Amino acid sequence: MAKVGERAPYFALDALVSTDKGKEFKRISIDDYRGKWIVLFFYPMDFTFVCPTEIKGFNQKITEFQKLNAVVLGASTDTKFSHLAWAQRGDLGALQYPILADVKKETAQSYGCLDDKEGVALRALYIIDPDGTLQYMVVHNLDVGRSVDETLRVLEALQTGALCPLNWKPGQKTIPKE
Template sequence: MASSATSTPFISSIAAAAAAKSMVTPLCKTLTLPNSFSGTRKSIQSRVPRSISLTRGSHSAKSFVVKASSELPLVGNVAPDFEAEAVFDQEFIKVKLSEYIGKKYVVLFFYPLDFTFVCPTEITAFSDRHEEFEEMNTEVLGVSVDSVFSHLAWVQTDRKSGGLGDLKYPLISDVTKSISKSYGVLIPDQLSKNQTVLFILVVVLWILKLMQCITTRMSNAHSLLNMEWESDCLVHSFSGPMDPEVNTIPAGVALRGLFIIDKEGVIQHSTINNLAIGRSVDETKRTLQALQYVQENPDEVCPAGWKPGEKSMKPDPKLSKDYFAAL
């Protein structure tokens, strides 16, 4: 009996030690990215993908995270080249990025879809001020995953009806999504197996509810309202990428990425906004002006909020004191 009494604590201590050892095992060794994400399983410790949280309002219980492509062109690297169809001056043309090398700067911006809401405000804003970019020897290029036929229809739609009207720069069609993917702004399909099963269950339950209403001939207003509400929930929860600025699963469209590429074909600036946040033409122009200034004056740098005519600084511990002393 004594032997039994003393062995129990000993066994318990061994179990506790084993449990403690398992708890200190690095979590990153047990978690891997899904095959569908990057084609191979890799430890989260070796590569952490960018994540963009898209959360519905506080009144809704739905929230989700989408992961854009993990390979993002780093600033200072050569911009991925591409050749694609585009719409310009209501005609179909070919646009090849490398044709601008040695000639012009390029502002390349991506937007989710044609005939949406935030997108036309950005596209027309760049068009209305296109001459300012021309004066800076810069071409503006817009890109989405829509076809050239969709682009053309949108251009031919009046602005007061949500269209674009005539644009002063090309809208590129990225129907293969290869351009968006190469620039790291494409939102891939995030529908998991669990979500697929849940979707099927919801559809089955909704059909059963509909059949019950039909067989029991429930025609009162309350039942009809319930059916309408359930149908509305189903559509809004699983309607796919048709409305990327409000949907829960905006797969297959591009985030609002913007890249400034210099005349050597090198990415000098990049920014990526979430789907519901529009971009500023003023800030894009200011950044371009700063880029051109430091390229013309390689021994100087531009401080925060710098604009042409304002004081720059020397990237030197002693010489920079002149700038700080003038503040």
């Protein structure tokens, strides 16, 4: 089970990725991103209502994540073919990051966000540092979307290497670790 401060659970999954040639499938693992921050978020399923708002929201801020040496990875328990059909329908806009297909539900299970009753991932978000250590996790129920701005704020706070007080925002004073 995933725990903050410990090595993030390993994953290697098929993904839908955008390339110069269009949408393609590619096998992606956590090891592909060593040396970068990883923002991994799970959503319940394709062809739903809140999920595309989140996927498009992360997409709109992808440049900000890239400036912070971070990659964004979306994931659900749907198949790569479902991801492709959803993207081709136009619901996701110009997708600029991979969407992982956790069909066996093992990754959602290892990260602690699998809703066994519904058989889907809860809305969960994880920030993994460049060394592979899980630094942040938050899990919502199925009804509530996340905040991309809050994700960026937390990522920047983690990157300061200092203590960040209540409501800290980038550019504000931090507290040195002693």
